[in-house]
């Protein structure tokens with residue numbers, strides 16, 4: 001395991017308020033970062049905003065504001081959103097930060113001086129919303145953008161170009177010697193077949209038709225192409241080319257594992273252009289670009305114009321932070337697309353969190369209070385095959401949890417924890433503590449059951465900590481779990497519980513009235529709240 005870990009989300013466009021789809025990527029990144037920290041890995045977690053470009057300039061004009069005023073307001077809202085989701089990012093980079101703009105200019109100069117960037121003319125099909133030029137073939141007969149499907153228009157301008165083709169063999173070599181650089185693998189085949197094999201075209205890296213961008217120092221009529229600008233956030237945030245490069249040397253160094261999370265809409269930029277820019281500058285490449293799926297709505301992609309966006313904020317206000325974070329991580333298998341439905345949201349809360357997890361705690365605390373006056377009995381080993389089976393499940397779940405988290409099967413990791421929780425519920429039905437309590441000769445077995453249940457809850461809560469930020473703490477308080485036994489390092493301990501005094505508290509997750517709440521969530525789906 002690498003000693004250090006650097007994880008990033010895409011930097012989002014502050015062109016409108018973010019929705020639950022953006023929250024999806026950031027929450028998963030946060031969950032991974034929290035997991036790594038819990039494992040004792042020195043972790044740096046970055047998110048931010050991509051603030052330049054024609055679209056932002058136009059939106060600002062439409063709103064009657066200067067671009068900077070416009071983005072400042074939206075960025076403040078985005079930061080509030082991350083605060084309400086308790087995102088644990090170590091820094092927030094804005095491409096309008098001076099520290100970032102300086103890097104972009106310097107990088108451009110270096111690439112120009114070494115001959116990778118040259119001045120030419122661009123003629124092609126331009127997609128304004130995506131800020132991308134396309135060739136005749138790419139725009140197809142219908143002349144639509146291959147990324148977003150909207151119409152493109154013919155445009156010609158003097159522009160700087162980057163010699164992409166010079167690096168395509170080197171890029172393929174990198175793919176071949178780093179087989180999991182692009183994950184899932186299907187995404188790699190898509191990139192190789194659609195973009196690299198047909199021959200990489202030189203990339204246009206400057207614009208003259210608008211001014212909201214980083215000016216090219218050598219020719220200020222040009223602003224740097226928004227993607228060349230944006231991608232360098234991953235290193236400018238670390239202090240690359242600044243007076244103090246300590247953080248950069250640390251987290252962009254060879255012994256750091258570097259992971260970019262991206263949606264499929266931006267794979268090409270991260271697995272082709274970004275590594276090529278880095279190669280050209282003689283810098284190290286990231287270890288992995290993980291392409292996650294989209295959170296969709298029943299009627300397709302979420303979009304403001306369709307009026308089908310959902311904001312996570314009212315969901316957090318009504319159902320709590322843990323319910324929203326858990327839903328995001330659990331419902332949409334990381335790496336695949338998924339659909340947001342109010343029914344599934346309520347079901348996840350009611351079945352997984354309230355019934356399986358919350359109830360297990362309430363039942364356990366009640367039984368310990370009733371049968372042992374609130375003191376958790378000491379560990380007495382395994383008394384029968386049920387105890388043995390539960391311990392076996394614990395070892396299996398812990399192993400699978402770690403394996404899945406390390407390989408970024410994030411959803412599967414938490415499914416595994418819930419398998420353990422379900423197993424513990426079943427264990428109550430199998431061991432029937434209420435019957436044991438009536439039989440004088442079964443007291444040792446009863447103690448064993450209570451001890452095993454308390455430990456199963458403790459272990460589950462430890463593993464759930466990267467995603468649930470409130471419930472594990474509440475659980476530790478109700479079971480009287482001391483600080484040291486809340487740590488990951490004590491996870492495998494079978495005899496951790498015994499002697500603690502339970503404190504009955506509120507249910508971890510109150511059951512929702514499904515019909516009422518489904519209607520309420522539907523009312524949020526215009527994205528107006």
Ligand code: MSP
Nearest residue numbers: 010011012013021022025050230231262263294295
């Ligand atoms: N600014 C660029 C990224 C530059 S990174 C150097 C951009 N911004 S964006 O605001 O459009 O954000 C795109 C990213 O947001 C996607 O790649 C994805 O990670 C996330 N998502 C946006 N909508 C989403 C869903 N509906 N579902 C899941 N993730 C979503 O592209």
